[in-house]
Amino acid sequence: MIPALALVLGVVLGLTLEPTVPAALQPYLPIAVVAALDAVFGAVRAQLEGIFDDKVFVVSFVSNVLVAGLVVFLGDQLGVGGQLSTGVVVVLGIRIFSNAAAIRRRVFHA
Amino acid sequence: MSSPQQEQQEPRAGGWRRLLTPRLRRVDVAVAVLLAVLGFAAVVQVRSTQEEGPLALARQEDLVQILDELSNRNDRLRAEVNALEQSERELTSGTGTTEAALAEARRRAQLLGVLAGTVPARGPGLRLTVSDPEERITADVLLDALEELRAAGAEAIQLEGPVSGGESGTQVRVAVSTALVDGEDGGVVVDGELLRPPYRFVVIGDPATIESALGIPGGVVDNITTRGGGATVQTGDELVVDALRPLATPRYARPAP
Numbered sequence: 001m002i003p004a005l006a007l008v009l010g011v012v013l014g015l016t017l018e019p020t021v022p023a024a025l026q027p028y029l030p031i032a033v034v035a036a037l038d039a040v041f042g043a044v045r046a047q048l049e050g051i052f053d054d055k056v057f058v059v060s061f062v063s064n065v066l067v068a069g070l071v072v073f074l075g076d077q078l079g080v081g082g083q084l085s086t087g088v089v090v091v092l093g094i095r096i097f098s099n100a101a102a103i104r105r106r107v108f109h110a
Numbered sequence: 111m112s113s114p115q116q117e118q119q120e121p122r123a124g125g126w127r128r129l130l131t132p133r134l135r136r137v138d139v140a141v142a143v144l145l146a147v148l149g150f151a152a153v154v155q156v157r158s159t160q161e162e163g164p165l166a167l168a169r170q171e172d173l174v175q176i177l178d179e180l181s182n183r184n185d186r187l188r189a190e191v192n193a194l195e196q197s198e199r200e201l202t203s204g205t206g207t208t209e210a211a212l213a214e215a216r217r218r219a220q221l222l223g224v225l226a227g228t229v230p231a232r233g234p235g236l237r238l239t240v241s242d243p244e245e246r247i248t249a250d251v252l253l254d255a256l257e258e259l260r261a262a263g264a265e266a267i268q269l270e271g272p273v274s275g276g277e278s279g280t281q282v283r284v285a286v287s288t289a290l291v292d293g294e295d296g297g298v299v300v301d302g303e304l305l306r307p308p309y310r311f312v313v314i315g316d317p318a319t320i321e322s323a324l325g326i327p328g329g330v331v332d333n334i335t336t337r338g339g340g341a342t343v344q345t346g347d348e349l350v351v352d353a354l355r356p357l358a359t360p361r362y363a364r365p366a367p
Contacts, residue, residue, distance in 0.1 A: 002138060002141075002142050003141050003142055003145045004145075005142075006141075006142035006143065006145045006146040006149075007145040007146065007148065007149040008149065009146050009149070010145065010146035010147060010148060010149025010150035010151075010152075010153070011149040011150070011153050013146070013149075013150050014149065014150040014151075014152070014153030014154050014157070015153055018157065019154055020158065021154060021155070021158045026158075027169065029151060029154070029155050029158075030155050030159075032151065033148065033152045033155050036144070036147075036148040036151070036152075037148070037152075040145070040148065054135070054137035054138060054140070054141055055137055057141055057144075058137060058141060058144060061144045061148075062144070076169075079171075081169050082169045082171075082172065
């Protein structure tokens with residue numbers, strides 16, 4: 001309940017404050033958001049399977065975001081930033097889909 | 111980046127109940143903060159994508175390429191603008207030249223029309239009326255008068271006859287090719303038209319000059335008087351020469367550039 005409220009609070013804050021993304025963060029923010037989404041979907045799935053753990057979630061969330069940002073940063077330094085971002089997004093997207101499928105099976109038993 | 115949640119050591123039951131039961135531990139606060147950050151970041155990202163368009167997310171090399179393409183396109187368009195402006199200037203000045211040439215051509219056509227007798231003319235001048243009671247005024251007398259009028263600077267002349275009161279009889283515009291021939295039974299044939307006395311020249315030109323030229327001793331007036339005729343000169347400020355000659359189209363001669 002509290003995490004959902006926190007999510008809504010973040011959305012509301014983002015809508016009301018209307019901050020601009022700093023130029024240094026611009027390539028990383030979308031990847032970080034996708035990585036965090038992956039962690040959240042994984043957490044929801046774990047919750048439904050009854051194996052959720054707060055600490056694991058926090059660590060996976062932070063490490064997901066950091067690793068994704070690091071990969072994109074490395075790609076930028078190596079001159080393949082665009083391709084690597086695409087790769088990261090594809091991998092994370094597949095994971096989100098599989099997690100979403102597991103959630104669907106849990107919720108709808110189908 | 112595999113899901114660590116699935117590697118959880120001790121599975122707990124009642125996931126839904128735990129989710130709905132508020133507890134406050136440090137880890138819960140961390141989870142809440144992370145999710146709040148996620149919502150915040152997602153919204154910010156969505157907004158910046160909507161506001162700044164796709165260019166804000168493009169990578170540096172893509173931006174450089176886009177910039178190159180844009181500046182190339184800019185150069186091409188600028189060159190096109192220059193060429194179009196150049197042709198616009200040419201067309202504008204060309205139109206001006208054409209209009210000036212057209213106006214000049216019209217002016218010359220009017221002047222040449224006056225000389226050739228194809229357009230009416232008006233202006234100051236005089237009327238020379240020649241009566242011939244003894245029928246001794248022949249074509250060469252009139253031709254002499256005509257030459258004298260031309261020499262005195264007459265610019266447009268028409269010859270009329272017979273003149274009686276307001277009637278001016280047949281009118282003939284006098285031009286370069288005008289020919290005067292004695293009629294078979296009196297009168298003078300001017301360009302094929304038979305004119306009978308009294309004749310009248312309607313002349314446009316400087317009245318004073320022409321009048322004095324006509325009146326010199328042994329001149330036109332004297333000559334007519336000697337032949338028993340009467341010559342009357344009447345100057346006017348606004349005479350009209352409105353007899354017209356048909357415009358002869360030359361069959362063989364073409365203007366040489």
